[in-house]
Amino acid sequence: MNGKLILEDGTVFNGKLLNNMKATGEVVFNTGMTGYQEILTDPSYCRQIVTLTYPLIGNYGIADIFMQSRKSFVNGFIIGELCDNGSNWHLETEISDFLTRQGIPCLYDVDTRAVTKHIRAAGTMKGIIVPEDAAKTEIDELFAVPIKKEVVSEATTPNVYKMENDGPHVVVMDFGIKQNILDSLHQWGCNLTIVPSNTTAEEIMNLNPDGIFLSNGPGDPKDIPDVIENVKKLIGKKPMFGICLGHQILGLALGANTYKLKFGHRGSNQPVKNLETGRVYITSQNHGYAVDEASLEGLPLKVTHRSINDGTVEGMRHTKLPIFSVQFHPEASPGPTDNTYLFDQFVSMLPKEE
Ligand SMILES: NC(=O)CC[C@H](N)C(=O)O
The missing domain is CATH 3.40.50.880 (Class I glutamine amidotransferase (GATase) domain)
Known part of the structure; x- marks a missing residue:
């Protein structure tokens, strides 16, 4: 299913939605080349929408030993290529199963470097993840959800x-x-x-x-x-x-x-x-x-x-x-x-x- 990230300043980035889920949050980017599971489960990202600049995510799967907390606290995940046939001797779960089980909206096939360049120029801001055909009222409602401060x-x-x-x-x-x-x-x-x-x-x-x-x-x-x-x-x-x-x-x-x-x-x-x-x-x-x-x-x-x-x-x-x-x-x-x-x-x- 096609989906999109809409930033508060009106900029839109297209991608595909892993699950039919929507998200609101502060959009931030991480430039690491590995560590997606640690990022997903680091509570410091609580309620943020995290974009990864590294182009391939999921290639070594998910394993319990890399969990940084009891669950994922992110509100949304934005990545380039979603790899669903990870290969690693630690692998226990594919990333898409993990995201689905944790209820994390994920937009993939996104030009995440373009998202990052935009945020670097304009500053961190609020954004939403929605299906491509989301109605204007739905978009307005998601933007109206306040970003929770004390987390x-x-x-x-x-x-x-x-x-x-x-x-x-x-x-x-x-x-x-x-x-x-x-x-x-x-x-x-x-x-x-x-x-x-x-x-x-x-x-x-x-x-x-x-x-x-x-x-x-x-x-x-x-x-x-x-x-x-x-x-x-x-x-x-x-x-x-x-x-x-x-x-x-x-x-x-x-x-x-x-x-x-x-x-x-x-x-x-x-x-x-x-x-x-x-x-x-x-x-x-x-x-x-x-x-x-x-x-x-x-x-x-x-x-x-x-x-x-x-x-x-x-x-x-x-x-x-x-x-x-x-x-x-x-x-x-x-x-x-x-x-x-x-x-x-x-x-x-x-x-x-x-
Ligand atoms: N990793 C952290 O502890 C982050 C500290 C603080 N929430 C910040 O964003 O600056």
Whole structure:
């Protein structure tokens, strides 16, 4: 069945609809060459319509071990060629079956590079996926659906749970965490207690943590003021490490500002410079917001990492307290695993075993 993506500014891109499903959401693009399952199941994409620039999607199928969360949180998926005869020794499900089972509207056979070039020029915007013959009233109704702002409560864990280990006790504030981050912290020896996003500072301190981790997650960090207030109360109590949304939350809690980027950074091929060593790393990223460097003036925060593409802040650390954060995803390996030194850095701040 033929379908189309209509952007808020009226631009139309044609394709084919995998299922007869419609979608509304903020249209974003990811430039990675692999990792479509990780993208589909990363809760940071909650309620967005994700376009992939890589032209062939599905060629290595879907497997349980690559799931980043309990389900896919995206509102829609826009791709070039949909490959439904994947080949890989891990393959358990073809991508079309996965998308159907997860109820994800998918528009394929789309010129996704043209979509991306348009968004790069015009900025991220709302869009809808509809069948080719959708009536005007139907289109108007879909555009009238507001983009839900606070989405962390949808993505966080509903319950406290543990991933036990022999090392330091880390309380993980889950704002929509990726499984790879939990696995990395666990692999680095941390004994993890994962708590929902609305857990209070008092409740966290009652768990007697050695360190606190602030996770990635969806949406604008300014849409979760209660979380920011809560994190403020934890500053100075324990070593802290934040990734992506966790980095933005730390920034706001420490008095900095955040803002929306024109079209975000999404892909596993984003170069970042570590300003303290001068080394450049290829990183995996997925963010639409950033910490405003000018707002750090006068605060006890130092920029430690910078995007090579646009110069924006990709990491910072507190000048007096054991607190640091990165905007990119050090747990994801866009080929090399060079960025895992950040987990060493966090664990080295935590008390050693007796
Ligand atoms: N991956 C993330 O944690 C994303 C953070 C935030 N939602 C952003 O888009 O900037």
